[in-house]
Amino acid sequence: MSKIMFDYTKSILERVSFDPVLFSKELEKAIKALLPYELEQLKEWLASFVIEKPELESSLMIISI
Numbered sequence: 001m002s003k004i005m006f007d008y009t010k011s012i013l014e015r016v017s018f019d020p021v022l023f024s025k026e027l028e029k030a031i032k033a034l035l036p037y038e039l040e041q042l043k044e045w046l047a048s049f050v051i052e053k054p055e056l057e058s059s060l061m062i063i064s065i
Contacts, residue, residue, distance in 0.1 A: 006038045010045060017053055024059050031063060039063070 009030040016022045027046075034042060043063055050056045 006034065006041060009034060009038075009042065013046075013049075017049075017056060020055050020058065023056055024062055027059050027062050 012026050013023060013030070016026050030042065031039065046060065046063060050060060
């Protein structure tokens with residue numbers, strides 16, 4: 001079940017990546033919903049994802065809190 005939630009979270013973040021504000025809001029929701037080990041996976045995915053979208057780099061600060 002948790003793999004489904006992680007994949008769903010990634011798909012939502014990919015869909016809203018056109019808007020940094022909306023991306024940050026969805027990321028905050030994901031942080032509340034995911035399990036600790038899933039958050040580690042999300043951090044790794046996010047680090048590689050924002051390389052292609054530098055306007056989303058500020059969102060890295062949200063997940064490192």
